[in-house]
Amino acid sequence: MEKNLYLEDLSKKDKILIEPDSVFWGIVKNNDDLPFSIPAKLLSLYEKMKKRSAQEMYQFRFTTKLSAIYIDPTDRCNANCPYCYVPAKTRKYGHSMSEKELEFILMKIKKYFSHTKKKPVIIFHASEPLIVKDILFKLILKFKKDFYFGIQTNGLLLEEKDVEFIKKHKISIGISLDAADAKTNNRLRPNAKYGGHFQKINQILEWFRGYKGLNILTTITKLNATKLPELVKYLYKKEVPCVLINPIRLTQKNSRNLKPDTKIMTKYFLKAVKQAIKYSMNSKRKIIIGNFANTLLGIIAPTARRLMCDISPCGGGRCFFTITANGKMIPCGEFIGLNKFSGGNIFKDSIEKAMHSKPFKQIRARVTEEIPECNVCIFRNICGAPCPAELHSLGNMYSKAVFCDFYKEVIKYAFRIIAEKKEKYCFRKNGLNSVEVEYKL
Amino acid sequence: MVKKSKKSLKKVGAVKTQAISYRLKCATTGNGLSHYVMYGDTKKALL
Numbered sequence: 001m002e003k004n005l006y007l008e009d010l011s012k013k014d015k016i017l018i019e020p021d022s023v024f025w026g027i028v029k030n031n032d033d034l035p036f037s038i039p040a041k042l043l044s045l046y047e048k049m050k051k052r053s054a055q056e057m058y059q060f061r062f063t064t065k066l067s068a069i070y071i072d073p074t075d076r077c078n079a080n081c082p083y084c085y086v087p088a089k090t091r092k093y094g095h096s097m098s099e100k101e102l103e104f105i106l107m108k109i110k111k112y113f114s115h116t117k118k119k120p121v122i123i124f125h126a127s128e129p130l131i132v133k134d135i136l137f138k139l140i141l142k143f144k145k146d147f148y149f150g151i152q153t154n155g156l157l158l159e160e161k162d163v164e165f166i167k168k169h170k171i172s173i174g175i176s177l178d179a180a181d182a183k184t185n186n187r188l189r190p191n192a193k194y195g196g197h198f199q200k201i202n203q204i205l206e207w208f209r210g211y212k213g214l215n216i217l218t219t220i221t222k223l224n225a226t227k228l229p230e231l232v233k234y235l236y237k238k239e240v241p242c243v244l245i246n247p248i249r250l251t252q253k254n255s256r257n258l259k260p261d262t263k264i265m266t267k268y269f270l271k272a273v274k275q276a277i278k279y280s281m282n283s284k285r286k287i288i289i290g291n292f293a294n295t296l297l298g299i300i301a302p303t304a305r306r307l308m309c310d311i312s313p314c315g316g317g318r319c320f321f322t323i324t325a326n327g328k329m330i331p332c333g334e335f336i337g338l339n340k341f342s343g344g345n346i347f348k349d350s351i352e353k354a355m356h357s358k359p360f361k362q363i364r365a366r367v368t369e370e371i372p373e374c375n376v377c378i379f380r381n382i383c384g385a386p387c388p389a390e391l392h393s394l395g396n397m398y399s400k401a402v403f404c405d406f407y408k409e410v411i412k413y414a415f416r417i418i419a420e421k422k423e424k425y426c427f428r429k430n431g432l433n434s435v436e437v438e439y440k441l
Numbered sequence: 442m443v444k445k446s447k448k449s450l451k452k453v454g455a456v457k458t459q460a461i462s463y464r465l466k467c468a469t470t471g472n473g474l475s476h477y478v479m480y481g482d483t484k485k486a487l488l
Contacts (some may be wrong), residue, residue, distance in 0.1 A: 017460075026462035042460040053464065292486075294459040417455030418461065432465070 005046065006130045008380045010411075016415050017042065020357050020378045023302045026441070029418045042426035042441060049439050057381060059067050060303040061311060063121035064355065065366065068121035068320040068332055069109055072096045073136060075325040077127035077190045077202060081176075083221060084126075087337040091127050095325045099135045105323060106126040106139060112145045112351045123150040123172075125258035125322070126333055130157040137165055152176075152217065155204050156194045163207040172213040174244075177201050179224045180234035188223055188258075205238040215223050215290065216243040221258035225265045233395040236279050236287045241428070244268060244290040251334055251390045259402075266409045273413070273426075290368035291428045296414045298382040300423065301435060310407075311384040312368040317343070317360030334389035341389075363388055366397055373400040383407040417437075 008016045010027065017026040017038060026042040047368050069261035075094020077086065084091065097105075106122070113120045120144075124136055140149050150172035156176075166173050178184040182198035189197040208214045215233055219224050220228070228245060236242055247265060250256050273292050280286040288309070297305040308315025317331030325335060327345040335341040343357030344350075354360060366388050374385050377400075385391075385401045394402070399406055424432055 023464075024464075026460045029459040029461070031458065037458055039458050039460045042462055044460060049464075244472065300463065301465035301467055421461075433468040435465040438464040438466045441460055 008378060010412065010415055012290045014419050016376050016378075019046065019050065019053075020380055022050055022057050022379050023299065024050060024053050025414060026206070027297060029419065045439065046439055049278060061381075064318050066319060066321070066351075066355065067118065068123060068183070070123045070125045070320060070321065071102070072103060072125055072127065072333065072336070073102055073129050074326050075127055075179055076131050077154075078131060078156055078193065079189060079197070081127065081154075083188070083190050083219060083252075083258050085249055085255070085334055085337065087252065088254070090337070094127065094168055096132055097325055099138065101327075101347070102132075102135055103142070105327075106143050106147075108346060108351065109306075110143065113146075119148055121145070122147040123151060123152060125152045128146070128154055128157070130162075130399075133162065137162070137337075140169065141370060142172060145411050148172070151172065152277055154189065154197065156220065157202050158193060158195065158200075158207075160207055163204065166213070167208070167211050168413050169205070170213060171210075172215065174215045174217050175201060175204065176219075177216045177217055177235075178221070179227045180231045184224050184227055185245070186221075187215050188221060197288045205240065207236075209239050212241055214240055214242070218243060218245045220247045220265050220269065221259055221261040223258065225260040226268050227267045227296045229275045230282075232248060232275045232279075232287060232289070236276070236285075238317075239285065240287060242288045242290050245272060247406060249334060249387055249390045250402055251387075251393045252337055264404050265403070266406045269406070269410065272305040272335050272414055275386060277415060277417070277425045280398055281422070286425070288426065288428055292410065292414070295382065295410055296423055296426055298415065299411070299414055299418065302381070304376060304435065308354075309384065311381065311388045313364045313366055314384060314386060315389060316388065317355070317363040318435050321360070323352065329357075332387075332389060334387055335359075339391060371398050371400055377408075378410045379408060 002396040004021065005017045006020065007017050008018065010016050013030055013032060015028045017028055024046050027044065028038055030036050064192060074096035075090045079412045087215040104246065109120065109122070117356040129136060129151055153419060155175045175287060176189065177185060178188040181198055185198040186196050191197060194200055218231060248255055249260055272368045273289055276287045276289050291370065294305050294307045305311065308319050322330050322333040323346050329344050329346055330336065330341050339357040343354035368380040368385050371385055374380045383401065388397045390402060391397045391399045417426065
């Protein structure tokens, strides 16, 4: 057998055949009664496609194609979540952009993208962007032809009229929610002012019912790991179309106390995935677990994946970057509390300069091939060993992912879904209609 | 349903090994997003 091809058990009957660099894969379903063999047609397909697939993956991984910019219009936050990656001091005393400053930035970004055909994405992000919502909404209206807009928020400041504005202008919105019960959620997302985060989000989800641009963001910690299936049930009932259920990042010291047990997290995450698939199979409406769907894409359509944390180099400083409230350009928001990762200041430096800066290049240079444990892992180009910021703050960026075993199990489960031909239940309705088949056995 | 014996399986030569392998291509996805968000052109996107 070709030296780059590897076999991995998927179940008693099935094995995965994979070439890690090009992510050429096959699932071999063997008859119990016969000795294991790899069908010749699979090997000849590999021979035929290996060069093209490897070239495609190389292009995908090593091309710098900026398509989204995160803007933190304020450093301040009205909540105090114990796992936040933005340092507490910054959240309390940080700067907020003025309308003029934000307009200046959007003009600069517009100019940068003026020669590209594809509309770039602007995402207003951490700490809590709706603290300056009047400015945001005003400028969204002004630049709506130039950008797709998204807002990631804790939701506490959302009012019904804001929701109408968001729906009317088709703005994507991500809302944080960590559990389907008030006690767990409010412990993870405490705030004294607004009468409970869960209660507020429960109301907001009614206002958003049926809105396709809504996405819920859930962070898995030791406090909510076992409650993920219930969360999916709750969100499905609320007609939420998509949820991201991400393991906590341990970038800031305060978050490390909330680290979940990997086995427990994996078990309940996969239960949540099964729950979502069950809903999709048995009804007309779906709930998509975005990060699981993205893992599936990493296998069946590697260059079409949407989230760029699970590929190396990651998307930070390559496909997106973050502008902080004081104008610093950093490869990704996860670096906000870390020193020496600024690629310049948007108020005086160009975007080109930031893209060519040493810190951005440093992130673009981090590949799994340089990480000893990952270099021998067959899933290295499906997982990507996230996250460089988190691992840097833990001591060494060139280490395997903190939740390596979680990613391995999730990838294997994704292969099982493919073996069972259930992958269509994991994507948006008609989602797979917009793709071309490159090859098929 | 009739269970096939090992012998009959060998004779027919069927159901020996099956394989699934495919790759899709999509030019419309964003490819510029982190694990925090799923934004972009949601009309055309897979996710």
